[in-house]
Every structure is written in structure tokens, then in C-alpha cells.
Amino acid sequence: MxxxxxxxxxxxxxxxxxxxxxxxxxxxxxxxxxxxxxxRGIICGYKTVIDWEKVELTEKVTAIIELKVTPRRDTGFEKIAEEIMAFDEVESVSLMSGGYDFSVGVTGHTFKEVALFVAKRLAPIQSVISTQTTFILKRYKQAGIILSPAQADERGADIL
Amino acid sequence: MNYDALLNVTARDIPPSGIRRFFDIAAEMDDVISLSVGEPDFQTPWHVRDVAIDSLQKGHTGYSPNRGFTALCREICDYYERKFHLSYDYRTDVVVTVGGSEAIDLAVRALVNPGDEVLVPQPSFVCYAPIAALTGAKVVPIVTRRENEFRLTADALREKITDRTKLLILPYPNNPTGAVMRREHLEEIAAVLRDTDIMVLADEIYSELTYNGTPHVSIASIDGMKERTVVVNGFSKSYAMTGWRLGYALGPAPVIAVMTKIHQYAIMCAPTTSQYAAIDALHSGDGDIAAMRDEYDLRRRLIVNGFRELGLDCFEPEGAFYIFPSIARTGMTSEAFCQKLLETKHVAVVPGNAFGDCGEGFIRVSYAYSTHHIEEALRRIRLFLKEEGLI
Structure with missing residues (x-):
């Protein structure tokens, strides 16, 4: 690389x-x-990994939504993905192998807000057959970074 | 009881580590940024750990032969042949030890008589002089200088040789300076030693960590030097295996035989689990070494550039994972600089004089840390120098 x-x-x-x-x-x-x-779109953006749990007065809820869809005749999964990712609430969209089609990361301020977003925005999208919502309770590692607690350097400091 | 009178005089009088108190201060701070540690921040590659776990699961928990498992001795000799073009007999020329440290201790004890002189180029790792002193030897420091990029020169060596000189320690790639000795520099040293009975203890523990595309050259591979050299190496630095405590020595069979005898009585054998891991490390670890070396190299360049931008003169180190910048222009002693930096900015680095008197005016900075960590340290040091009115 x-x-x-x-x-x-x-x-x-x-x-x-x-x-x-x-x-x-x-x-x-x-x-x-x-x-x-x-x-060239090789570098797509720069983001900061924040452990929101440690920031006071910020509540943030993230859910992973498993979407089953019927691919469309001409455009397959692409147009469906475009519709899903247009929402600001959607943090990530991936096409999956296995038991469902899309994995969609959605964030909101409360469980209810996220659940309603799924019910009102994602479920009604044409071609969506079913949704299953699972909430993230605690993040341990994100983007390769271990969030909490900060890992102590165990190396023996008195060794030269 | 008066323990002072009971203790072995030589051991009692070895000066304690002068930097202990720095670490005690640092240990009290919860936001200290340390660039002081002399071990990799990587963890042992998983495939190596797996082999060790497997050996435990299979119940391989007994002693090994005193000199080490034959399979490991073979791998060590293959490795030195492959990397440094040196042929050693796995049956007679190698002993597996508890870290490179034990190999150094064994070599000195096997070779040195009371009254013999041991030449120690400085600045260098702190163990040589105390170990030599315990044998009753006279330790003769050889000052290496910034203007020679901290290499041992033939002139400096020749100046210190007497008819009592028994052993030259050759610690390259060097901790703390990061200096390396290339073939042409080793040729000069060999020319001085070739017609003498002086032995060389080549501490090559950092042999895998050289940069700028210049692979390490062992002095044993220079004409006429193999017969007068004991090579010490180990797994700590190259494979990130410090806690496994495994090293080895290679050398002339009669010397290795005596070293093995001491090892047999004092240690019995190196840890068995570690030996299994080491066989795998030597056999399948070349890729891991290269990946770690590439990462160290990026950090090395970042930190050298950072110190130069701070106006602290820093020669470009080509080995190990330390830089050795001069702090002479701050007007402070090494210890005063380190203490003040630690107290005001909570950044820990090691005063150069910990590695010999001639290290005064320098500090040792380790880059076995992430770029995030290095950046934060550089930020704090910049602030420190600003507040001192130095930039």
C-alpha cells in the first residue's frame, strides 16, 4: 500500500x-x-472517532438495521441504496451476503427517534420487504480504535 | 545486622541507576507522555504466540537441553547464515539464553579474569560495565562522538588498548544513539584487532532494526574476526518478544562450551515455552520484522524532523529505535533538562549521561510509540522550549 x-x-x-x-x-x-x-475518490473523507458516552449532555443512539429488499429489475440494489443513504440519519449502508441484503447504521437522540425513523422512512421505501432493528448498547472498538477504558502502557519504564 | 559489611563489596558498590527517580516521579503522574521506554510497542506476532500456546496445550512444560532445543539451535544458525552470511555449527557454536542480557553476562564471565581490561564504547546500554566489574575486570570506557556519528573509530580503539585488554564490547546498532557500524567502519576495527588476542563481544540485539537500506553487518563476517568474536542476539527487539526472555550467543566452540557450562549451573535452560515460540519466529517471522521495521522507519523520520524543527541538533540515527538529540544549546545539563521537562510538561525522556559520562548534553528519546503519541510529545516539548525562551 x-x-x-x-x-x-x-x-x-x-x-x-x-x-x-x-x-x-x-x-x-x-x-x-x-x-x-x-x-479520485480513494480518500473519501476524514472523520474523528468520538466516544460520545464520555461527553456530558450528549445522548446518541445507534442501531443497525437489517433490511431485506427485492432488487429492482433494471437497477438491482443500486437505486435502493441511493434512496437509503440520502437520509442524514443514515451513517452507513452496506450490501451484505447471507440472510439479509442491506446493513444500515442509523443514529438518533433516542431509541424512539431511531425506531420511528425506521418505521416512517426506511420501511416504506419501495422494494423493502422487512426490517429488523438492533441497537448498539456499548462500543468497545471502532475504526480500529479501542474506545474505553484507555489502555495503560504496561511497558517497564525502568528498563533502559 | 550490618548488611553493608556483609554484602559482596563489588556488587554493593555498583552505582544504582541514576534515572530511577525520574521514573518514580513519572509514575505519580496520570497524564505523562513517555518517550523513555526501550522496548517495542508492538505485540508478539500471533502465529508465534499460537505456537507457544500449542506447546503448553500439548504439555511441553519440562526443561530443554541446557544449550537449548536442537531445532532452535539449527534455526538460529540458519538465520545467521541467511541474514549475515555466517556459518556456525548448531551442535557446538550456539547457546540459547535468558534474553540477550544473559548471553552478555555469560560471555564476559567466560572470558574475563580479574584485572583484565574490558573496553566499553559509550554512550551505550547500561549493563556492560556492571557485569564486567563483577568479574573483577577494569572497565575502560571509549568515548564515541557526535562528529563521528557515535561510531567507534580505529584511532579511539587503538588509544585504549593495553597488554591487559581482554575484551571489546561492540554494541551496534547502538542504544541509545541509534548509530550503526557499516562494513567499512568494521573493517577498520578489524584491522586493529586482527593481530591481537583481544576478543569482541558483538551485541547485535538491534540487528534487524536498521534503516536507509543498509542491512546490519556483523563484525564476525569480516575476515579473521569470526574466531575472535562472540555474537549476542535475541528475540526481544526484532520480534517484539521482550517478555519472553530469550536470546542467544554464537561463537567459537571452546568459548561457547564454557558459557554453556556457566549457563547450566546458574540457569539450567532458557524457558521452554519461549524456545518453541522462537523456533516459529525464526522460521516464519521475516515478514513481521519487515512490517515493524517499516513502521519504525516512518516514526524515526517524523521524530528526527520534529526535533530538528525545534532547533535541537539531532544526527540521523540509522538503527535501533532511539534518537539522541543534543540539548547543549539549552544551557541545561541532561538531568536538569529531563527533570524540568517532566515536572512542567509531563514528558519523560532519558538523560544521555545515564549511558556514560560522555552522554552529557544529550537525551535519549525512544520512538517505539505511535505517531499520535510522538506528536503530542513534540507539541509539549515545543511549549517547554518556548516557555524557557529557547525558541
Whole structure:
């Protein structure tokens, strides 16, 4: 894999100058390479992994919705996916193998809000046969990052 | 009882670690950012762990032969042949030890008589002088310098050789400086030693961690040097196996035989579970080594660049996972710098003089940490230097 992508995958906060030092290129070359990845849709965005449970006064509920659908004659699953992902409440949409077709991540402020969103917005979509909603109770690891508790460095500090 | 009078005088008088108190202070802080640790932040590759677990499940919980399992001795010799073009006889030229540390201890004890002189290039790892002192040897430090990129030079070596010189410690790639000795530098050292009876203890524990495309060269592979060299290596740094405590020594059969004898009486054998794991590490671990080395290299470049931007002179280290920047321009001693940085910014690094008097004016900074961790440390150090009016 390209070194720049490997670096950004783990730490998108490094500056172009820092990345340039790490890969032995100029800052300009790194800037251009990243812009090119963005243009080509290889880098699709930058997000921060936040453990909302540790932030006071923010309540956030996420559910995974298993959707069964009937693929459409001409467009298959694509148009259905487009309809689903148009909602702001939808965080992720993936086509699955196995017992159902789409896995849809939905966030809201309360269980009820999410449940109503599924009932009012997702279920009525043409081609949707059934929905099954399961709520996330606790996140342990997300995007490769262990959320809680912070892991202590066990390495023996008195060893030289 | 007056224990002071009871204790072995040499052991009693070995100076205690001068940096202990730093770690005590650091241990009290809950937001300390440490760049002080000398071990990988990676974990042992899963396939290696699996082999160890499997050996336990099968009930392989007894002793091994004193010198180590034959299968492991074979793998070690294959590895040195494959990587460093050195042929050792797995039946007579290798002993498996409890970490590289025991191998160093064995080699010194097997070779050195009271009154012999042991040459120790410094700055270097802290164990050589105390171990040599315990044999009654005279420890002779050789100062290595920033302007020589902390390499041992032929001139510096020649200057310290007397008719009592028994052993030269050759600790490269070097902890704490990150210096390496390339073939041409080793040739110079070999030229000095070739017509003497001086033995070399080559501590090659960081041999897999070299950068800039220059693989480690063992001094034993230089003409005429194999017969006068004991090579020490191990699994801690290259395979992220520090806690397994497994290392080894390779050398001339008569020396290894005496080392094995001491090992047999003092230790019996290296941990069996670790030996099983090590067989797999040597056999199937080349890819893991390469992946870890690539990651260290990115961090190395990040942190060297970071310190240079802070205006702290830092020669480019080509081995191990440390940088050794000069803090001379701050006007502080190494200890004062480290103490103040720890107290005000909660960043722990190690004063250079912990690795020999000539390390004064430097600090050792480990990059066995994530880029997030390194960035945060650099941010705090920048703040520290600003508040000190140094940038």
C-alpha cells in the first residue's frame, strides 16, 4: 500500500510537512498526492472517532438495521441504496451476503427517534420487504480504535 | 545486622541507576507522555504466540537441553547464515539464553579474569560495565562522538588498548544513539584487532532494526574476526518478544562450551515455552520484522524532523529505535533538562549521561510509540522550549 495512505489511515492529523519527512518527499509532492487521492475518490473523507458516552449532555443512539429488499429489475440494489443513504440519519449502508441484503447504521437522540425513523422512512421505501432493528448498547472498538477504558502502557519504564 | 559489611563489596558498590527517580516521579503522574521506554510497542506476532500456546496445550512444560532445543539451535544458525552470511555449527557454536542480557553476562564471565581490561564504547546500554566489574575486570570506557556519528573509530580503539585488554564490547546498532557500524567502519576495527588476542563481544540485539537500506553487518563476517568474536542476539527487539526472555550467543566452540557450562549451573535452560515460540519466529517471522521495521522507519523520520524543527541538533540515527538529540544549546545539563521537562510538561525522556559520562548534553528519546503519541510529545516539548525562551 502507498505509504501516505498507510500513514493517513492511522493518523489524519499529521501535517503535510510531517508526512513529507516520514516518506522522504517534498511537502508539495505530498500535498499533490493527497489531493489526487481525494479527486479520485480513494480518500473519501476524514472523520474523528468520538466516544460520545464520555461527553456530558450528549445522548446518541445507534442501531443497525437489517433490511431485506427485492432488487429492482433494471437497477438491482443500486437505486435502493441511493434512496437509503440520502437520509442524514443514515451513517452507513452496506450490501451484505447471507440472510439479509442491506446493513444500515442509523443514529438518533433516542431509541424512539431511531425506531420511528425506521418505521416512517426506511420501511416504506419501495422494494423493502422487512426490517429488523438492533441497537448498539456499548462500543468497545471502532475504526480500529479501542474506545474505553484507555489502555495503560504496561511497558517497564525502568528498563533502559 | 550490618548488611553493608556483609554484602559482596563489588556488587554493593555498583552505582544504582541514576534515572530511577525520574521514573518514580513519572509514575505519580496520570497524564505523562513517555518517550523513555526501550522496548517495542508492538505485540508478539500471533502465529508465534499460537505456537507457544500449542506447546503448553500439548504439555511441553519440562526443561530443554541446557544449550537449548536442537531445532532452535539449527534455526538460529540458519538465520545467521541467511541474514549475515555466517556459518556456525548448531551442535557446538550456539547457546540459547535468558534474553540477550544473559548471553552478555555469560560471555564476559567466560572470558574475563580479574584485572583484565574490558573496553566499553559509550554512550551505550547500561549493563556492560556492571557485569564486567563483577568479574573483577577494569572497565575502560571509549568515548564515541557526535562528529563521528557515535561510531567507534580505529584511532579511539587503538588509544585504549593495553597488554591487559581482554575484551571489546561492540554494541551496534547502538542504544541509545541509534548509530550503526557499516562494513567499512568494521573493517577498520578489524584491522586493529586482527593481530591481537583481544576478543569482541558483538551485541547485535538491534540487528534487524536498521534503516536507509543498509542491512546490519556483523563484525564476525569480516575476515579473521569470526574466531575472535562472540555474537549476542535475541528475540526481544526484532520480534517484539521482550517478555519472553530469550536470546542467544554464537561463537567459537571452546568459548561457547564454557558459557554453556556457566549457563547450566546458574540457569539450567532458557524457558521452554519461549524456545518453541522462537523456533516459529525464526522460521516464519521475516515478514513481521519487515512490517515493524517499516513502521519504525516512518516514526524515526517524523521524530528526527520534529526535533530538528525545534532547533535541537539531532544526527540521523540509522538503527535501533532511539534518537539522541543534543540539548547543549539549552544551557541545561541532561538531568536538569529531563527533570524540568517532566515536572512542567509531563514528558519523560532519558538523560544521555545515564549511558556514560560522555552522554552529557544529550537525551535519549525512544520512538517505539505511535505517531499520535510522538506528536503530542513534540507539541509539549515545543511549549517547554518556548516557555524557557529557547525558541
Amino acid at each position: 502507498d505509504k501516505i495512505l498507510t500513514i493517513l489511515k492511522d493518523n489524519p492529523r499529521l501535517t503535510n510537512a510531517q508526512i513529507a519527512a516520514m516518506v522522504g518527499q517534498t511537502e508539495e509532492a505530498v500535498g499533490e498526492a493527497i489531493a489526487d487521492y481525494e479527486r
